[in-house]
Amino acid sequence: MDRRNNIVVDGRFVLHSRIGHGAIGDVYRARDRDSARWVAVKVLRAVHERNPKYQRMILTEAEILERVEHRNVVGFVGRGVHGRLPYVAMELLGGGSLHEALQRLPRRRLDVLGAVALLAMTCHGVQAVHDAGFAHCDLKARNVLLDGRGRAAVGDFGLAMRTGPTGFLATALVGGTADYMAPEVIGRATDIVAATVDVYALGILAFAMLTGRRPFTGNCAEDLFSQHVGRPVPLASSVRRGLCAQLDGAVASAMNKDPDRRPASPRAFADALSFAIATPPRDLGMRVDAVARDRGKRAAEDLDSP
Numbered sequence: 605m606d607r608r609n610n611i612v613v614d615g616r617f618v619l620h621s622r623i624g625h626g627a628i629g630d631v632y633r634a635r636d637r638d639s640a641r642w643v644a645v646k647v648l649r650a651v652h653e654r655n656p657k658y659q660r661m662i663l664t665e666a667e668i669l670e671r672v673e674h675r676n677v678v679g680f681v682g683r684g685v686h687g688r689l690p691y692v693a694m695e696l697l698g699g700g701s702l703h704e705a706l707q708r709l710p711r712r713r714l715d716v717l718g719a720v721a722l723l724a725m726t727c728h729g730v731q732a733v734h735d736a737g738f739a740h741c742d743l744k745a746r747n748v749l750l751d752g753r754g755r756a757a758v759g760d761f762g763l764a765m766r767t768g769p770t771g772f773l774a775t776a777l778v779g780g781t782a783d784y785m786a787p788e789v790i791g792r793a794t795d796i797v798a799a800t801v802d803v804y805a806l807g808i809l810a811f812a813m814l815t816g817r818r819p820f821t822g823n824c825a826e827d828l829f830s831q832h833v834g835r836p837v838p839l840a841s842s843v844r845r846g847l848c849a850q851l852d853g854a855v856a857s858a859m860n861k862d863p864d865r866r867p868a869s870p871r872a873f874a875d876a877l878s879f880a881i882a883t884p885p886r887d888l889g890m891r892v893d894a895v896a897r898d899r900g901k902r903a904a905e906d907l908d909s910p
């Protein structure tokens with residue numbers, strides 16, 4: 605199903621043009637006949653028609669989109685099977701991906717307040733996914749979508765996994781993208797990992813949005829893996845001068861090599877970022893919240909002891 609303009613999926617969605625082409629499926633801009641609105645429809649690629657792994661991936665994605673209702677998670681419109689190909693229809697985010705948006709900026713980075721606002725939204729979206737019993741496992745700038753009016757929504761649940769009653773994931777099954785992959789997944793020293801693999805990826809994303817580059821770069825996945833596992837993470841302020849120590853600390857703490865020393869949840873990371881940029885009302889003689897400041901400082905000190 606590579607070029608299917610004007611094909612009608614399930615008698616409801618009229619495919620218009622392809623807007624995404626990925627490993628699992630193609631994403632089309634489509635017209636929903638029921639609502640007369642534009643939507644996005646992701647259809648399993650025909651080459652995967654008989655591949656149970658890919659079938660399962662798109663079905664899990666559809667299930668998550670259907671279950672998680674949150675303004676920072678891509679909205680669900682419908683799901684079903686077209687011919688033999690499962691599809692999921694979702695809200696169309698008109699602003700494209702965060703990756704594309706960053707590429708358009710001259711220094712590929714956002715102003716601090718804008719970055720923190722978008723990160724907080726992303727964190728809240730991921731929190732809703734965690735609360736529903738899933739971990740995303742592939743958070744990155746390409747999988748955060750923008751509505752063009754200031755809202756970010758998390759999408760692409762192709763690699764998402766159920767955390768189950770224990771709250772943990774089977775390490776061997778966790779996938780992801782090398783640039784964003786947590787050290788405990790790479791090392792596979794334990795059989796299970798926590799959903800804070802997503803917090804690590806959010807830390808990488810935060811670093812990239814604030815500085816215009818990712819903390820680790822390399823020519824191949826192995827090169828990146830060894831840095832995630834063994835190389836101390838740089839401070840964001842070493843790339844972008846003038847970032848405050850609290851923000852440095854918050855971003856670095858999310859990328860701590862030890863999952864137990866990261867913010868415990870995406871929500872906690874959003875809080876740490878918000879505290880870091882909080883400006884107290886000086887008119888009232890107030891100072892920066894001491895607890896927040898200490899948390900930032902402690903996180904920065906943690907960098908010295910990987």
Ligand SMILES: Nc1ncnc2c1ncn2[C@@H]1O[C@H](COP(=O)(O)OP(=O)(O)O)[C@@H](O)[C@H]1O
Pocket residue numbers: 623624625626627628629631644646678694695696697698700701746747749759760761762
């Ligand atoms: N709901 C959506 N609204 C707008 N664009 C989307 C939407 N879903 C996906 N896209 C576009 O399609 C691309 C690929 O979709 P994604 O869900 O990330 O699948 P994959 O990475 O598996 O191909 C995204 O990066 C984005 O540009």
Ligand SMILES: [Mg+2]
Pocket residue numbers: 626746747760
């Ligand atoms: Mg994607």
